[in-house]
Amino acid sequence: MNRATRFSLALLALAGAAGVAAWVMTAPATLDAAELATLPQGDAERGERVFWASGCASCHAREGATGDDMLELAGGLELETDFGTFVAPNISMHPTDGIGDWSAADLANAMLRGVSPDGRHYYPAFPYASYARMEMGDVADLYAFMRTLPEVEGRASGNALAFPYTIRRGVGLWKAMHLDEGPVLALPDEDDTVARGQYLVEGPGHCGECHTPRDFTGGLDTSRWLAGGPSMEGPGRIPNITPSADGIGSWSEFEIAAYLESGFTPDFDSAGGRMAAVIRNLARLPEEDRQAIAAYLKAIPAQP
Structure with missing residues (x-):
């Protein structure tokens, strides 16, 4: 094997190692078992206070909703940014179109780590970089309150993003730079x-x-x-x-x-x-x- 071939193979090996390292570094990281063990039984009355403080209705209620209509979390709000258009999803208690089948742990992972129940990164248009500073008890209370809200049928449309922002795995690098609980x-x-x-x-x-x-x-x-x-x-x-x-x-x-x-x-x-x-x-x-x-x-x- 000549020197040029050895050099090329070495470069390929380095590139492969860098790719594996990047793949590991960008993997969605959920709350561990010890953290989830601190998730208490939520209280819906306290959770209503958390709901309004967290501004859930601002993005997930229908445009212009007021009064009790603010509790129908159908999604659909379009956020047009330099990275593309992000669309707020249905987070009502509908079991298939919303988040009605989520557990309290699912909500905690979404809000505190920006990770979906199926293990994907959420885009930070969902402000989990701020929610990451929330107390576990408040997340549990919010979950208990949201369980009392109505089911709304219908899925919101998906995001409309250009390459490379369509690669969700890259959000892992963004989190490494910006996700801070302090x-x-x-x-x-x-x-x-x-x-x-x-x-x-x-x-x-x-x-x-x-x-x-x-x-x-x-x-x-x-x-x-x-x-x-x-x-x-x-x-x-x-x-x-x-x-x-x-x-x-x-x-x-x-x-x-x-x-x-x-x-x-x-x-x-x-x-x-x-x-x-x-x-x-x-x-x-x-x-x-x-x-x-x-x-x-x-x-x-x-x-x-």
């Missing part, structure tokens, strides 16, 4: 109200998914946490919600909490677009949760 910010001497607000904003509320700039991979640039940026869905900008002159620095905690309930800003403007749906969710929370969110937003570093 808090985004380390806030000194936080009190209980700020701590609750941090949990809601960074976890179930997934506020950063819209209000934080993204890098070229679509991951959040947490060095500019909540500083706003270009809309992922076309023209326009998402506002800065840090306590800076460019953001909501002039708003009091009372004004922030009032906005989260009514949708009216201190200067009598009103929430529009996707934020209007978010307000409909947040208005269902206890007042102390909106106050906690406001306290957190006033406690974080200001960003230009």
